[in-house]
Amino acid sequence: MGKEILCGSCSHPLKETRRLVGSVGFLYESEVRAWSMDDFSFSYKVHSSEILGSVLLNRVSMLDVDQREMFCFNLYPPTVNAMKVFRKEVVYVVDISASMQGRPLENVKSALLAALSKLSPADTFNVIAFNGKSLLFSSSMESSGKESIGKATQWIDQNFVAEGSTDISLPLNQAIEMLSKTGDSIPLVFLITDGSVGDEREICEALRGRLMKRGLNAPRISTFGIGLYCNHYFLKMLAQIGRGYYDAAYDLDSISSRLERLLNGTSSVILADLKIEALESLDSFELYPCYLPDLLSSRPLIVSGRFIGTCPGSVKVSGTLADLSSFVVDVKVQKAKDFPLERVFARRQIETITANAWFSGSKQLEEMVAKLSLQTGVPSEYTNLILVENLKEKQTSKLETVDEKASDQLNVKIIYLRALGVGFGNLKATADNLPVEAAEPKLHETSDMVFGAASNLCGKLCDCCCCMCFIQFCSRVNDRCAVTLAQLCTALACFECISFCCEVCGECG
Numbered sequence: 001m002g003k004e005i006l007c008g009s010c011s012h013p014l015k016e017t018r019r020l021v022g023s024v025g026f027l028y029e030s031e032v033r034a035w036s037m038d039d040f041s042f043s044y045k046v047h048s049s050e051i052l053g054s055v056l057l058n059r060v061s062m063l064d065v066d067q068r069e070m071f072c073f074n075l076y077p078p079t080v081n082a083m084k085v086f087r088k089e090v091v092y093v094v095d096i097s098a099s100m101q102g103r104p105l106e107n108v109k110s111a112l113l114a115a116l117s118k119l120s121p122a123d124t125f126n127v128i129a130f131n132g133k134s135l136l137f138s139s140s141m142e143s144s145g146k147e148s149i150g151k152a153t154q155w156i157d158q159n160f161v162a163e164g165s166t167d168i169s170l171p172l173n174q175a176i177e178m179l180s181k182t183g184d185s186i187p188l189v190f191l192i193t194d195g196s197v198g199d200e201r202e203i204c205e206a207l208r209g210r211l212m213k214r215g216l217n218a219p220r221i222s223t224f225g226i227g228l229y230c231n232h233y234f235l236k237m238l239a240q241i242g243r244g245y246y247d248a249a250y251d252l253d254s255i256s257s258r259l260e261r262l263l264n265g266t267s268s269v270i271l272a273d274l275k276i277e278a279l280e281s282l283d284s285f286e287l288y289p290c291y292l293p294d295l296l297s298s299r300p301l302i303v304s305g306r307f308i309g310t311c312p313g314s315v316k317v318s319g320t321l322a323d324l325s326s327f328v329v330d331v332k333v334q335k336a337k338d339f340p341l342e343r344v345f346a347r348r349q350i351e352t353i354t355a356n357a358w359f360s361g362s363k364q365l366e367e368m369v370a371k372l373s374l375q376t377g378v379p380s381e382y383t384n385l386i387l388v389e390n391l392k393e394k395q396t397s398k399l400e401t402v403d404e405k406a407s408d409q410l411n412v413k414i415i416y417l418r419a420l421g422v423g424f425g426n427l428k429a430t431a432d433n434l435p436v437e438a439a440e441p442k443l444h445e446t447s448d449m450v451f452g453a454a455s456n457l458c459g460k461l462c463d464c465c466c467c468m469c470f471i472q473f474c475s476r477v478n479d480r481c482a483v484t485l486a487q488l489c490t491a492l493a494c495f496e497c498i499s500f501c502c503e504v505c506g507e508c509g
Helices: 103-117 146-159 169-178 200-211 232-241 252-265 277-281 346-360 363-376 404-410 427-431 455-463 467-474 479-494 497-508
Strands: 005-010 015-020 023-027 042-046 052-058 069-076 087-095 124-130 134-136 185-193 220-226 243-249 269-276 284-288 301-308 314-321 326-335 386-390 412-417 446-451
Touching: 005 023, 069 269, 087 103, 087 169, 103 146, 103 252, 124 146, 124 169, 134 169, 169 185, 169 200, 185 232, 185 252, 200 232, 220 232, 220 252, 232 243, 232 346, 243 252, 269 277, 277 314, 284 346, 346 363
Parallel strands: 052 326, 087 124, 087 185, 185 220, 220 243
Antiparallel strands: 005 042, 015 023, 052 069, 069 301, 124 134, 269 314, 284 301, 314 326, 386 412, 412 446
C-alpha cells in the first residue's frame, strides 16, 4: 500500500526482522516442542487519513485447474480521521427453537443485548424471535433510546424461551418488509440460527430477485450459524446475495464473542453501493464473494476473483458516502511478485464456489471445487484427507534382509481422517430439535486401518501421485464403508489379485 503498517495484537511471540514502507517482516523464534492448540491471529492497520485501495494481479501456472488470471482487490478504511458512519435500521432475527435451549440461547441473548446497548441515538431497531411461528418486539421500527432498549431487554427476557420447530422464511420476509421504506440509512438484517429448513434454495432465489432491484435501500443480510446442524452454505449464500457478512460458532464457548463481533463490526458502514468500473470492460470475471459488500470502518474490504481480458493500469472505485454524496477513488493495479494469490485465497474461492454449487445444484461446480481442493491442499466438502505411513521393518543385518516388495505389502498403515467440511445441514436433527452440543466434532476420531497386502495398492497409488483420487473418492465414504473397503481389498489380496492391480497401476501411471 506504500503506507505505514501499525501492528496490533498477536497470539504468538514474534520478532520483527525488517520494517519498510508498506512492509513488515516477522520471525517466530521459539522452539516448538509440541503443536499449539491456539489459533494464530495477528492484527494490523494501514496508517492513512483517507480510503486507500489496490489491485494485485497474478498470472496462473500451467498446472492450475482454472486458467483464468487471478486478482485481489483491497480497500482500506482511514485510521486517522474517522469517517461518518451511515445511520442504520437494524432487525435482529433470532432462532428460539427447542434446540437452542440452555447455553446457546443464553449466549445469543448476551451478545444481542450488548449490541443493542451500542446503537447510536439516531439508529432504529427491532427484534424478531422465531421457531415455528414468529414473535415481534414491535410492529414497527423503534428508536434506540434508553426507554426502548429497556423495553426490548425485558421483552427478550420474557420471550426468548427455547421451544418449537424452525421456520426461517416467515420472519426473514417480515424483517425485509419492515425495512422497505428506508431513506438515508442502511437497512441491516441479522439472521441467527442453529437449524436447517427444507426451503432454503427457495428463500435464496426469492431474495435475490427482490434485493437486487432496490440498490442502496436493499437490506444488507448478515448471517450467523451455530453448530453443525444448520446449513452453513445456505447462510453464506444468503449473506452473499444480501451483500452482508457471515460468521459461525461451532462450539458453545465461542458463540457470544463471535456473534458480538459480527453484530458490532458489520454495523459501521462508511461506503455503500461499491462498484469497480474496470470489471465491466473485461471479457468475463468472477468475484469471491459474488457481490461486493459495503466498506466498514472496522475492517478492510478484501475481494478476490478470476478474469479473462486485459486489465488497465488503474481502476476507478465508486460508492456512496454516509452524507449521500458520491465517492470515487483511483486504485493502482500492480503485479503480485512472489505473492501466491491462488494459495492465499484458495479457501475463500472453494467456499464461495461450494455455496454456488449447493444453490444451483451444479455437478460441474462440485467437480471444480474437488479439483481446486486437490491442487491447493485445502479441504472441501467433496474431498477428504488420509495419512499414509510406511512401516518398513528396520533391517538389523544382511541375514535378516526382507524383500522390499514383500515389506511394502506387509507394512503400510492408512489413517482416514474425519471430514473437515461442515456439511450442508441436517434436516432430521433440526426436526428432532437435537441440541447444538450433540454435533460438536470429536477431533480425535479417525479411522485407523493397518493393511496387509491390500495396502500395497494405496501405497503404490501414493507413490505415483494418484492418492488424491482416493481422497476424493473417500469424501463420499463414511468410516464403516472405508473399513468394509479395506476388508474387501484384503480378501482380494488372498487371491493374489492385488499384485496384478498394482502392476497395472504402475504401468498406467
